[in-house]
Amino acid sequence: MKVLLLGGTGEGRELASVLRDAGVDVVSSLAGRTAAARMPVGEVRVGGFGGAAGLAAWLQEHPVDAVVDATHPFASTMTAHAVAAAREVGVELLVLRRPGWTPVRGDDWHWADSTVAAAELLPRVGTRAFLTIGRQGLDAFANTGLWMLARCVDAPEPLPDWCSLILARGPFTLADEESLLREHRVDVLVTKDSGGPATAAKLTAARRLGVPVIVVRRPPLPGGVEVVETVEGAVQWVMRVSHSSRR
Numbered sequence: 001m002k003v004l005l006l007g008g009t010g011e012g013r014e015l016a017s018v019l020r021d022a023g024v025d026v027v028s029s030l031a032g033r034t035a036a037a038r039m040p041v042g043e044v045r046v047g048g049f050g051g052a053a054g055l056a057a058w059l060q061e062h063p064v065d066a067v068v069d070a071t072h073p074f075a076s077t078m079t080a081h082a083v084a085a086a087r088e089v090g091v092e093l094l095v096l097r098r099p100g101w102t103p104v105r106g107d108d109w110h111w112a113d114s115t116v117a118a119a120e121l122l123p124r125v126g127t128r129a130f131l132t133i134g135r136q137g138l139d140a141f142a143n144t145g146l147w148m149l150a151r152c153v154d155a156p157e158p159l160p161d162w163c164s165l166i167l168a169r170g171p172f173t174l175a176d177e178e179s180l181l182r183e184h185r186v187d188v189l190v191t192k193d194s195g196g197p198a199t200a201a202k203l204t205a206a207r208r209l210g211v212p213v214i215v216v217r218r219p220p221l222p223g224g225v226e227v228v229e230t231v232e233g234a235v236q237w238v239m240r241v242s243h244s245s246r247r
Contacts (some may be wrong), residue, residue: 001242002064004029007040008081009177010198011096012070016040019238021190034153066241068234070096074192076219083222090243095227096234098195100218101203108212115140118190122146125212126188130181132202133192133216149184172197175207192216
């Protein structure tokens with residue numbers, strides 16, 4: 001059994017390890033956009049494929065039994081390419097997506113369909129914003145005229161001159177998140193619905209300090225794809241595909 005695992009997430013690294021221990025041959029593919037990325041076990045390729053056509057060509061040259069897309073919930077272009085390529089080549093495909101966050105009592109969340117929509121909403125929610133949306137969506141906030149603090153894993157290029165910048169990689173503790181919000185007198189948090197525990201402490205900190213949160217919704221998945229929310233579910237799917245291919 002051989003699997004192409006489109007990774008770059010904690011779930012992708014965990015899945016690569018579990019599958020390797022189960023005797024599955026895994027090739028993990030990383031986009032290569034993050035410097036000093038955390039590497040999964042086993043074989044790894046870094047870099048894009050060249051769109052859906054490029055991925056289909058790669059699958060034809062490097063036959064696999066299945067493709068598992070464990071990319072970030074907002075990596076919608078890669079997911080669309082994976083679905084199209086798998087269908088063209090006739091390879092089984094699964095999408096592994098961690099559950100999104102859900103508000104609880106005490107939260108003051110404002111949903112937006114995109115970073116552009118979030119930037120348009122921002123002046124109506126607060127005046128001192130903490131942006132935790134990654135470097136690629138920052139430009140949408142450049143002309144709001146508000147005080148901004150942005151946190152990214154890697155520095156944007158070019159460096160923005162309209163906001164302060166923190167370079168850090170999660171997980172982040174609740175104490176540190178509360179301290180950051182207090183120190184910078186943040187009155188609105190902007191984030192994407194990435195889900196998962198690694199960066200969820202900021203939501204708890206915002207709730208405890210009464211800071212409203214603008215949450216960017218996830219892009220929709222392509223129709224007709226099979227989706228699981230856990231590594232365990234992905235392992236079970238791979239094993240089912242493996243058993244079916246032996247018949």
